[in-house]
Amino acid sequence: DTEVTQTPKHLVMGMTNKKSLKCEQHMGHRAMYWYKQKAKKPPELMFVYSYEKLSINESVPSRFSPECPNSSLLNLHLHALQPEDSALYLCASSPSGEDTQYFGPGTRLTVL
Amino acid sequence: AQSVSQHNHHVILSEAASLELGCNYSYGGTVNLFWYVQYPGQHLQLLLKYFSGDPLVKGIKGFEAEFIKSKFSFNLRKPSVQWSDTAEYFCAVNAPGGGADGLTFGKGTHLIIQP
Numbered sequence: 130d131t132e133v134t135q136t137p138k139h140l141v142m143g144m145t146n147k148k149s150l151k152c153e154q155h156m157g158h159r160a161m162y163w164y165k166q167k168a169k170k171p172p173e174l175m176f177v178y179s180y181e182k183l184s185i186n187e188s189v190p191s192r193f194s195p196e197c198p199n200s201s202l203l204n205l206h207l208h209a210l211q212p213e214d215s216a217l218y219l220c221a222s223s224p225s226g227e228d229t230q231y232f233g234p235g236t237r238l239t240v241l
Numbered sequence: 242a243q244s245v246s247q248h249n250h251h252v253i254l255s256e257a258a259s260l261e262l263g264c265n266y267s268y269g270g271t272v273n274l275f276w277y278v279q280y281p282g283q284h285l286q287l288l289l290k291y292f293s294g295d296p297l298v299k300g301i302k303g304f305e306a307e308f309i310k311s312k313f314s315f316n317l318r319k320p321s322v323q324w325s326d327t328a329e330y331f332c333a334v335n336a337p338g339g340g341a342d343g344l345t346f347g348k349g350t351h352l353i354i355q356p
Contacts, residue, residue, distance in 0.1 A: 160341040162343055164343075164344075169349075169351075170348070170349075171331055171346035171347060171348055171349050172285070172331075172344070172346055173346075174343035174344065174345070177341050177342070177343050178341075179340055179341035184340060184341050185341070185342075185343060187343070219284075219285065221285075223341070225341075226340055226341025226342065227273070227335070227337040227338070227340070227341065227342065228273070228292075229275070229287055229290055230344060231287070232277075232284050232285040232286075233284060234283070234284040235284060
């Protein structure tokens with residue numbers, strides 16, 4: 130089973146709201162990732178967690194706050210977002226961080 | 242840092258035509274190479290990958306790709322496309338050996354297969 134699940138599928142929020150995106154995998158993978166994908170563009174890396182520790186932060190604004198509570202779960206906390214943050218947010222996992230990444234279906238976020 | 246260039250942003254083919262999508266990367270060290278596909282309304286799926294060994298790799302759905310190190314290329318091919326191959330295709334790379342590394346994607350190729 131190579132399934133990565135993400136909730137919610139869709140999220141609409143105002144600029145003053147606080148919300149969270151959730152990602153889960155039960156494949157025993159030790160690396161997890163957040164990517165942002167704007168319409169008709171490729172995914173862009175935001176964060177990498179390796180063995181539950183943040184290992185890469187691609188200069189993402191602090192209004193995005195990642196969290197890895199355990200090896201199966203990855204959250205992305207959102208606060209005071211801007212309309213330009215509207216995008217598809219993809220989660221991925223890989224066994225060790227140096228091999229194939231498996232992607233979830235994404236959360237489509239709209240910021241009003 | 243790595244970079245990836247995909248030469249064809251929009252490709253339109255008829256069913257049964259042959260396909261070749263170009264991908265070149267820029268990086269001075271060892272890379273892992275991937276092709277992912279994103280069907281309309283679906284999530285990114287791995288088509289094939291190259292880490293080492295035989296430079297000609299075969300993937301799912303009849304796709305194959307050839308790694309040519311001297312040309313920094315990893316072109317995707319399929320001898321006979323089907324209408325169901327309509328999708329967005331992304332070439333991606335990462336650099337092994339330094340721990341967990343994110344993928345760097347090319348800009349993608351939007352492939353439309355006409356019946």
